[in-house]
Every structure is written in structure tokens, then in C-alpha cells.
Amino acid sequence: MSSKTFTAQTKLAQLIAQRVGFKIKKQRNSLPVPAQEGGYSRQGARPSGFVFDQRVPLAERALKREELKRLRQQHNIESILAQAMQYCPDTKTDGYVDPDWFERFMSLAEDSATASMQQLWAKILAGETLAPGTFSIKSLQTLKQMTQREALAIQKAAALCAQLDFDHSHIILLGYYKRPSLFDLLRKGNKEQLNLAKAGLSYPQILTLMDCAVLYRKEIESANFRAKQQLKLRFYDTSLTLTAKNSDLVLSYYKFTQTGDELRRLLRATLSPTFKQAIEQALQRDFDLEWS
Secondary structure, three states: OOOOOOOOOHHHHHHHHHHHOOEEEEEOOOOOOOOOHHOOOOOOOOOOOOOOOOOHHHHHHHHHHHHHHHHHHHHHHHHHHHHHHHHHHOOOOOOOOOOOHHHHHHOOOOOOOOHHHHHHHHHHHHHHHHOOOOOHHHHHHHHHHHOOOHHHHHHHHHOOEEEEOOOOOOEEHHHHHOOOOHOOOOOOOOOEEOOOOOOOHHHEEEEEEEHOEEEOOOEOOOOOOEOOOEEEEEEOOOOOEEEEOOOEEEEEEEEEEOOHHHHHHHOOOOOOOOHHHHHHHOOOOOOEEOOO
């Protein structure tokens, strides 16, 4: 059985009727739009040949639209709150959610209609209930502006994320290089770079995360490693201890902002096997690697 295909105009008309509460119809005596104009007038506005039912007063149509909006928002909030109750364990905690924070949460979350975004809002509320102060208003505002595509980018980044043991910041490892010296002039390819795209995080997604203030815009470099110096990276489900074989090695990485770190907690993911293999191949020449 073939599925029915709708035109773009039909899809738009259905969306308008669903969201506004009234159907929009083509006027009987409306003139066709000239093809050479590309559907727009020279002033940039498309000639309107469509109208709503004029038998219903404009004020009544406005009230109907607002009523539908409030009903959708109420449905969204109830779904989010119900999921938050499921995520929240029945255990004793210290402190309560700040009333002002909760009001901001409600106003920012009420327009999220997709299941995946509602799940994130529910996890935030459950997390804030367990540990008040975990999620800032700025993080809520960032999530409010996010699309599903941007939320997916955070999920991809979470699978590559590691915590630095010495300062507890969260990073995405990019590679390393050896600072040049007189003895390294003939050394080929002294910079090793990890291919994040092969591990599931594309460069456009990285730029998206930077635009959303989830990642800092510039790569960050570590201090020079001394020979035998160690660094521990903690992934969600495993840890990696790096031991430098030589001196003057420098790691490069992207670092999560405070907002990014807060949102990252919602999307804990096991280390990507592809990324783990890429780390081993890139670093094994100048580092000893021990997984635990």
C-alpha cells in the first residue's frame, strides 16, 4: 500500500489549522502568482490569496489560538513533571528546590513538545531536586533555545567526554604534539590529531556546540608533560591513565563551559569504542596507556 503524499502547501495548511484552531482557505477569486516573480512581489511580500473564516470574528479567533496554546503548554508541563517523578528516587535529600528557580523552569519548559526534549527537562528537574543548585538558569535558557538537532550534538559529545583528574573539568581530547627542539627537527608528523567525525561528532556539530555556548570556541593546550608524568582521564564507564614516554608533550582538547558541563550530565553515555581505538592509535607512540 502506497503512503499518501501531501504537498508543502497542504502540510502548512494542516499545521496552521492545528496550531491556530481555524482552517485557512484559498479565496475563490484570488489571482495566481506570476511564475517569473518566484511567488513574491517586487517589494518582497507574497500576494495573499488565502483567508481564515471571516464568519468568526478576529477577536474570537485570537482567543481560540491562545486557548490552544495554553492547552499545549499545560500538556507539555504535565508530561515533563510526570517524567521527573519517575526519574526522582524516593530517598532523603538536603535542601529544597528554590521557588524562583522552579517558576523559571516552568516558564522555560512549557513549550517543549517533543518526547526527547521533554525527557531532558524532566532529568533537569529531578537532578535539581536531588541537589539544589545543580542547574543554573543560564543552562535552562540554553536548553530552551535548543532544537533536537542541537541536543543530539550534545549527546554525541557526551560519548567522547572525559574528566580531567586534577581539576575535574570535562573535555574532548583532540590529540597531542611534541614541542620542537633541536633534536626533533627531522621528526616527521610531530602532531597527532584524533578524527572526531569518525567517532560520531562532526565538525558542524562542534561548531553548533560552540554557538550554543556548550564548548569553548578555542582549543586548549595542556602544560608540557615531563617524562614519566601521568594524567588520568575519567570517562563515564572507564578511566585512562596516560604516562608520558618523553618530555615536552602537549595535549590539545576542547573544554566544556559551565553550561555545557551541566547539560552534559543529562546525557551520560559510555565511551565510544571507535573513539577508544582512535585514542590508542594516536597516543601510543609517546604515551603508555592503561585502561581501568
